[in-house]
Amino acid sequence: EAEVAQSPRYKITEKSQAVAFWCDPISGHATLYWYRQILGQGPELLVQFQDESVVDDSQLPKDRFSAERLKGVDSTLKIQPAELGDSAMYLCASSPVDRLAKNIQYFGAGTRLSVL
Amino acid sequence: RKEVEQDPGPFNVPEGATVAFNCTYSNSASQSFFWYRQDCRKEPKLLMSVYSSGNEDGRFTAQLNRASQYISLLIRDSKLSDSATYLCVVTGYGQNFVFGPGTRLSVLP
Numbered sequence: 001e002a003e004v005a006q007s008p009r010y011k012i013t014e015k016s017q018a019v020a021f022w023c024d025p026i027s028g029h030a031t032l033y034w035y036r037q038i039l040g041q042g043p044e045l046l047v048q049f050q051d052e053s054v055v056d057d058s059q060l061p062k063d064r065f066s067a068e069r070l071k072g073v074d075s076t077l078k079i080q081p082a083e084l085g086d087s088a089m090y091l092c093a094s095s096p097v098d099r100l101a102k103n104i105q106y107f108g109a110g111t112r113l114s115v116l
Numbered sequence: 117r118k119e120v121e122q123d124p125g126p127f128n129v130p131e132g133a134t135v136a137f138n139c140t141y142s143n144s145a146s147q148s149f150f151w152y153r154q155d156c157r158k159e160p161k162l163l164m165s166v167y168s169s170g171n172e173d174g175r176f177t178a179q180l181n182r183a184s185q186y187i188s189l190l191i192r193d194s195k196l197s198d199s200a201t202y203l204c205v206v207t208g209y210g211q212n213f214v215f216g217p218g219t220r221l222s223v224l225p
Contacts, residue, residue, distance in 0.1 A: 042217045045212050104165070110159050
């Protein structure tokens with residue numbers, strides 16, 4: 001079964017350092033999402049791509065976070081500088097169609113970030 | 117008011133019990149509704165979509181009440197393996213997906 005690949009699985013960094021997360025969606029999935037999930041809460045959407053275009057980044061803290069999907073396939077999420085409050089699970093998801101009525105998201109295993 | 121709210125839980129139930137979770141949403145224009153399951157420190161996985169007429173998948177039954185903006189999930193004959201957090205997901209104001217905070221279920225032997 002095809003999977004959404006994410007790396008690294010775990011990342012420990014010190015505050016003010018830069019971190020980057022990578023996601024490779026299921027082949028053929030046009031829509032890619034990055035979520036942040038704080039322990040005990042539901043995932044919160046950070047950014048949504050349709051192919052290489054950003055569809056929604058209204059919740060992305062743009063002073064420190066950036067995301068790109070240059071060729072419309074894999075994607076990178078960057079944080080610079082990292083802050084203590086950024087400690088969370090960062091989840092990537094992809095979906096095969098852009099019509100929400102049929103849209104099901106498939107999640108990667110996530111990257112667990114700890115900022116010290 | 118949060119866009120999607122769920123029973124806070126945790127729910128601790130014995131094996132074989134029937135348990136129901138509730139979810140309310142604020143956007144009356146929402147179109148798509150889902151229940152996801154998330155095991156501890158794992159990624160969310162789709163449990164079932166929720167259709168207007170209600171739908172059933174084995175021991176799991178989902179109901180949607182658009183008038184009351186309410187979704188429910190019923191689990192019959194609970195198994196130990198059902199222990200997880202159940203996330204209610206709704207398309208939001210921007211037609212993006214909005215997750216509820218989740219309800220944690222522990223099925224006890």
